[in-house]
Amino acid sequence: MTARLGIIGGYLGSGKSTLVNRLLAGVLPGRTAVVVNDFGSVNIDADLIASASGDTIELTNGCICCQISDDALRTMTALAARGDLDHVLCEVSGVGDPAQLAAWRDFPGFSPGPVLVCADATAVRRLLRDEYVGDTVRRQLTAAEVVLVTKTDLALPAETQEAVEACREAAPRARLLVQDPTDPGAAATAAFAGPVPGTQNGGAPPDDPADRHATTHRSTALEDLGPLDVAAFARVLAGQAGRLVRAKGFLQDPAGRWHEIQLSGGRVDLRPRPPGRPAPEHPVLVLIAADPDAEDILGEVRTVLLHAATSPPG
Incomplete structure (x- = not known):
């Protein structure tokens, strides 16, 4: 069995960990592994944990949550070799480039899932204009195959629409989803249950120095x-x-x-x-x-x- 590998990116505070929590709660069919930067960022209810050891938490719903250690190669190759997973999702650091982990989708044992980037409806326009972090945010969005506009419950309708337009401009070839404030889990399901969008999004290669x-x-x-x-x-x-x-x-x-x-x-x-x-x-x-x-x-x-x-x- 090959596991469908999806990548979750987005700037600091954009809602990545909240999305991970929803996915761990059983949004995806089959058995899922989520690879995160830090267990502390994921709110796992105590009654959902079946066992915990080392860098892995086993959940009662069949999912597992793995922590990215210093040796990311060891973590990813171990997941690729398991053979009992339907999905693997990797959460990228808040200042990281999701395109770098996306290369793992071609590794034996994985098949391509989407590169999803979260964008905070209340902040993304400001961040894109920021002198110091704008390049990072724009680079993350450029790498996206799916952009999920989050925190719409905290934004005015006009603010959400402006965020959508900013994301569409930064990632014109990405599939754009807007979180429903009354049903935030629906966007997570839509993002990962559908087909993988095309990957030709015009993004810069992972080692491009533009993200200075x-x-x-x-x-x-x-x-x-x-x-x-x-x-x-x-x-x-x-x-x-x-x-x-x-x-x-x-x-x-x-x-x-x-x-x-x-x-x-x-x-x-x-x-x-x-x-x-x-x-x-x-x-x-x-x-x-x-x-x-x-x-x-x-x-x-x-x-x-x-x-x-x-x-x-x-």
């Missing part, structure tokens, strides 16, 4: 956060939204309750960690900036956030 601004992305992690006032901390993070392209992590309040926090598209989302999910090993917040002075920006934001984390409530 990808090197402006820098990240840091705050791992020395103790229990804190999570709502107050979220407000401070929101005040830094204009300086960051992404933030994501886990916080703990003084009562010992865990919370998930994300910054994406200039918005901060704070919510309690769902019941039944395993507790994180420790509080952590990953920050990403995209600017020639990204290292300085991250240092300054880090100082502000650490001060907020250690300040008394009130």
Whole structure:
């Protein structure tokens, strides 16, 4: 049996992990493996996990979730050799080029699935015009065979239409899907259940140097956060939204309750960690900036956030 290999790309915070969650919940027929950058980005309900070991989680619905280790070659060749998978889906890094993993579709044991790129309806037009990340976003869209416009529930109808037009201009040969706010899973089904679009999309080869601004992305992690006032901390993070392209992590309040926090598209989302999910090993917040002075920006934001984390409530 050959597994249909699909690629999921898109800029930081565009909804890739949300799409992966829906696919793991059984959108695709047969047995599916999803390869992700980090298990922590995928919300798997505890009662769906059959077993977990090493870099693989086995789910009760027959799907598996694999983490891309330092040796991507080992991960992909192992999946190609299994022979018991109907689908394999690879989530590309938020600043990565989906065209690079797409080459695996011709590897023995795989057959071509779509290269899908998520585009945040509330942010994609702004990102395409950004001096430092525009090349990265445009390159991702150019590589797409399917573009999925996400987060339409957060966008005004006119904003969604403008996002669609921007994506159509950046990826004129791609199949374009718009997420239905009332049925977001329908787009995921449509994206991966249909035939694979043509791959001649005019994209640059993976080693093209045009994506020079990808090197402006820098990240840091705050791992020395103790229990804190999570709502107050979220407000401070929101005040830094204009300086960051992404933030994501886990916080703990003084009562010992865990919370998930994300910054994406200039918005901060704070919510309690769902019941039944395993507790994180420790509080952590990953920050990403995209600017020639990204290292300085991250240092300054880090100082502000650490001060907020250690300040008394009130």
